[in-house]
Amino acid sequence: MSDVLDTDEIAAELPDGWRHDADADEIARTFEFDSYLEGVGFAAGAGGLAEEAFHHPSMTVEWREVEVRLTTHDAGGVTAKDIDLAERLNELAE
Numbered sequence: 001m002s003d004v005l006d007t008d009e010i011a012a013e014l015p016d017g018w019r020h021d022a023d024a025d026e027i028a029r030t031f032e033f034d035s036y037l038e039g040v041g042f043a044a045g046a047g048g049l050a051e052e053a054f055h056h057p058s059m060t061v062e063w064r065e066v067e068v069r070l071t072t073h074d075a076g077g078v079t080a081k082d083i084d085l086a087e088r089l090n091e092l093a094e
């Protein structure tokens with residue numbers, strides 16, 4: 001079982017561009033793209049990273065943007081698994 005991070009810990013460890021949605025107990029980022037299909041491609045790549053980590057985000061693919069939300073359901077909140085995958089998603093989007 002991963003340890004749930006508290007608000008201060010999340011704030012200290014949030015990767016660039018991510019926000020803490022405390023009400024939803026999630027971290028989130030909306031990635032922006034020049035085309036819809038670039039967003040779709042990002043989501044596909046994100047799915048691969050999720051499978052590698054066996055840790056799966058919620059993703060909403062819209063016109064030229066993809067909103068990604070992460071929490072650790074097994075732990076009931078945000079954990080290091082979410083932070084780690086968020087960092088890898090930032091690298092994917094670079």
Ligand SMILES: C[C@H](O)[C@H](O)[C@H]1CNC2=NC(N)=NC(=O)C2=N1
Pocket residue numbers: 054055056057070071072073074075
């Ligand atoms: C049984 C449980 O669903 C699995 O251990 C994995 C699958 N992917 C997951 N993804 C996320 N975001 N949180 C989890 O707790 C989680 N658990």
